[in-house]
Amino acid sequence: MRTEIPQFHRLLKRQMEKHLPNSMMGEPGLMSFLEAIDQAYKDFDRDLSQSESVLEQSLRELFVVNRQLTLQAKQSQEEARRARDELQGVVDNVSEVVFQTDLLGRWVYLNASWTRITGYPVNQSLGHRALDYIHETDRIRVVDLFRRSVREQRSERFQGRVRYRSASNSLRWIEFRARFLTDPQGEIYGLAGSLGDVTEQVAAERSIRRLSLVAERTANGVIITDSSGKIEWINESLSRLSGYDLLHIGDWPLIEFLESDIGEPVELESIKQALEHGASHRGSLQSRKSDGSPWWMSINIDPLHNERGVFQGFIVLLSDITGERHIQEQIQISEARLSAVFDSIDDMIWSVDQDGLVELINHKAKQDFGHLYAHPLQPGLSLTKRMPETEQLFWNGLLHAALSGQSVDERMNRRFGNERHYFDLSLNPIVRDDQSVGVVVYLRDVTEMVRSEAALRTSREQLDRAQEMARLGSWEWELDTGQFICSQQMKTLLGMKEDETPVWESFVHALSPDDRTVLFSGVEQVPVLRREFKFEHKLLGPEASGIVVETTMAPHIDKRGAVRSIRGVSRDITDWTNQQAKLQEYLRSIERRNKELDRFAYLVSHDLKSPLRAIFNLTLFIEDELSEMPAAVQEKFREMRRRGEQMERLIDGILSYSRVGRKKYEVRRAASRDLLDAALQLSNWPNHLELRVSGQWPELTVEETPFIQVFSNLVNNAIKCHDKREGGWVHIEAHLDADPRFALFCIQDNGPGIEERFHDKVFEIFQTIPREDSTNTAPEGTGIGLALVRKVVEEKGGRVSLESRPGWGSLFCFTWPLVEDIH
């Protein structure tokens, strides 16, 4: 196996492979020798690479230096060129023109500013005489200047201002500075210098000069203050106006000079503010002169700044406006008066100028125009522009007519707020120097007037119609003038034609002589006694004959309490009188009938009862005379008498029924319980019926008899109809009624009761209920009792009621007033 060879230098390795047999390898001596050689190789190698890197570095540095040198050379060339350009640029860009001329004054050099200032191109200007550009009037001055300088050799440098003509042919000011150019031998060969445009400067200087003149000489007072507001300078006018000179007020704060006891504090305050803030101020102020007299001044304060904009102080212009102020005050006073008058008018008034623009508006118009149109009236705006189209046509037409010099009057009706109003409008031209310069519009709301006119018309028509219907005429006779006016119907009553003019005599002559006497006494009385006078009279005359009239006269008293006139109303009472007579006739006949009825009742009670009695008694006599009579005949006689008795009861019933309400008894205070007892005494109370009385029995103010009559009828009814032999009862109660004016009385029984279908019938006269109980021997009812009860109770304002069922019994109730009306 091959021995491992250590890593030797590549050159040694190659030598070993070439020259050393493999067998020698591994020889320790050889190996250390080889290692030494290898080390030498390696050292040599290292030295070599070091030398190489040094060499390389030197080469690189050399190259860098060389390149820097090249760059520097380039830069200096560049800089030189830039410096040259910059110089040219500077020369070209200086605002001043830099120039050079030859000895003959021809342009030799001009920089770019020449073109900027004069407008001439440089290359076209070179070679031309400088003088040619100067204004003719200034040329001589320039030439003189140069000649003098050359001759006297006084000055090398000179300067001046001349006017020149620019390319645009405008005249401008230039200032030039120049010196002679001399060669080394001292010979002058030209001029060099600069020139600049000073047109604005000249203008400014001139205006300052002019301003200072103005400040000196102006009629207005001028004050200049320093930045703290202290007075530095004043002009003569201010001394003249105020009476103070600079000796007095120099160094005064401006505000002290302005302040006085009569100055408006608000204005002074705002001046102070302006001074503090370095601001402008315009205003007017009242103050006092040095002699104490007041004067009004207008004040203009403006801050002053220097050219650099630094605040320097104030310039104050004062002028005496005492005169204007006085006039103004007078105008204001008259304007205030005028507008007070204007505003106090309760109609809308405004004016428009010839272009239709609104000028003056009074208060009413300000207030109400908006109700008429949807927008308010505003000064300076067109009257019609915001109106609907139709309104525009309407108003423009009116304005046009008025502006052409006519006065226009019109009535219109428009929606005003929520209602329709009527307006009278009137447009009148405002004429100055025969020219219409505007229109005054006057708008009066006449709604009330229009309505009251209509209402008056209607009410007059209504009055006429009413008087016609009432056949009633009215009239008025004025005491002073004797004028007599009367309504249409009065004329009709007097038999006058519609177009006839009534006079007092028309009335007087329509009366009979007797009635006239009454009329005259009335006419005398009314103004004196100041009260109504009424009398009835007839109206004579062809057509009015037979009319009965009631005339009422009354004084008409005016506000001062004097009787101005007599007013009268004459009413046709012919029909009324006739009716009155007829009524009297009716009343008389009713009274007669009543008496006849009384007489009839009397006849019934006596004359009918007598024959009845006779028939009755005769049956008895017949019985007496016929000693033997069959039982059947006797029975028939008994029945005959029974019927006779019934007939008597009927007659009595009719009598009492007809007597109800017709007959009056005394009204007395009585205990209702006592009256019940009286009624019970009248009845024949059967032993088998139990009587119960309970409840609260009130005191009554009552006609006793009818009350007892009612109770006794009800009690009798209860007894008579009762069918129970045992256990029968009648219960009588008293209560207060639901209506506090009445008492309620009830009679209840446990008798047979009444079928419902008879409930109404029992209260009708002559109505009786067929009796089913044959054991009851009581006489048959007459059908008067309950009818009488109802008639009496209802006569007193009470009511009767019945509750009843067969087998249950009956409950009769009635109400009776606690206090009866006294008829």
Place this chain on the structure above:
Amino acid sequence: MLKLPRILVVEDDEIDILNMERVFRRNNVLNALEFARNGVEALSKLESVEFRRSGPLAVIMDLNMPKMGGLELLRRIRQNPELNGIPVVVFSTSDEAEDLAEAFRYHPTAYFVKALAQERFQEDILAVLHFINLSRQPRC
């Protein structure tokens, strides 16, 4: 034996007279009956001295009569000092309060409403007779 007063019946109705006689007869009344058809007739009898002298007297009268009514007759009797001691009983068909009030102004001895029923009528007449017969009167 006390003499029974005679009774003057003032009545215009024939049947009523018969009726009263019937009651008298059937009840064995012993009083003598005199009749007058109206107030005038009655008054002339009462005013005759002979008529009065023949014994004590009582009057039963109707109110409603021709010529002179009962009220007028009663007034005259009560106003005549020679007659006003005589008992006067009124039998009338009227039960009207006014008639009663009017009658009582002249102080009748009694006032009866004529009952149609025979029993009542008889009772009433007998009561009146009983009263008259018991009353002691000064002899005229």
